[in-house]
Amino acid sequence: MVRIPARTGPLAVVAAVAGVLALAGCGSHGQAAAPPIHDMPSAADTPASAPVATTSVDIVNFAFTPAVITVRSGAAVTWTNKDADAHTVGITGAPVSRPLQTGEAYVHTFGQPGTYSYKCTIHPQMRGTVVVTST
């Protein structure tokens, strides 16, 4: 049986004139020092991540996995959202996918060879790359 903790009453937290809470991982007024979210390094920017030959990408833990894939021209790539939050697949130069709820998938067929970058438009720090090679 799960024991419900005693309610502390309606006043869970009162923040007024003072009441500074220590923030784990938070610098004091660190906006200036904090890296801009859209410039945060992602797997796609890491030279070390070699392209994986696959047509399946999982969306898990707010990341595209694998982040860099390689497919042949004409291949259909499937993204499957395994997170509890919704995500999208926004490929540069193509319409953004519908938002994918948990368990939903999106398929996009790549024609022209080239390197296509994409991101989740809800969480733009999530980035990936599809390298399309000629058949």
Added chain:
Amino acid sequence: MTEIDRRGFLKCMAWAGTGVAWTVAGGLLSGCELGGTSKPAAAKTRDLYFVQISDSHIGFKGPANQDVTGTFSGAIDQINALPSRPGFVMHTGDLTHTSTAAEFDTVKQMMSTIKAGGTFQVPGEHDAVTGDDQAYLGIFGKNATGSGYYSFDMAGVHFLALVNSVATQGMGHLGQAQLDWIRKDLSGLSSDTPIVVFAHVPLFAMYPAWGWSTDDAMQALAMMKRFAAVTCLNGHVHQVMSKVEGNVTFHTARATGFPQPKPGEAPNPGPLTVPSNLLHQAIGIAEARFSARTGHVAVIDDTLP
């Protein structure tokens, strides 16, 4: 003579003979000239009571909350049952989960049942999931500028409703156009005007690795340095967090939809599933009281009944 006038007068009297006396009111040191009229620092303000709700995520389906419409409705019932009617209710974004017309329509209809002096909202990233904010702006952006920002005054307090999460301008980003607008918006205000800033994403660096910060917030806050008291009320993080920095108090509110993990305590910032009988203790509303006497906003976070 009002309470503040009388108190200010007495303080000045106590310093009679020194030329100028200083009194702290509204967090601002203000001189009161001897022989002149003692003025309260936060002139023309009156007490104001308002409520913040956030992150209803209408359209979300998952184990973290199987009925976000039900809990949003519960939050509205909670507001409508408050002993005094709020001056207004502000929804600080992520009204919907996937920005569909049906989700926006549900939110609009539900918010119209709130008993308050008015309702306001700012968008979150879930209100423009494909980067297109036209659906949101079509319904909620009628009196807004640019991507949906605006300001209003109530009880002598100046409120800014900012947009820092729509992908068209960058996540956790205000952008130059909005910063220019803020500068213009604040330019005519006297420095004793209390300022309250609403925005979806926290305006302090709560946890940048999860996108819980606004990269150009410092530029906006720099424009507010001259004001006695600035209160930033945010959503996005689905949990209560407070921080005081100089003249600025930051506060984040619980969601009405579902909780999220504490910074760094999970592999990702997504929905946190708690035992269903504990869900109501992890979501809720925030009551806010502006006191004309102190010039400050006090926030009381209530969980759902």
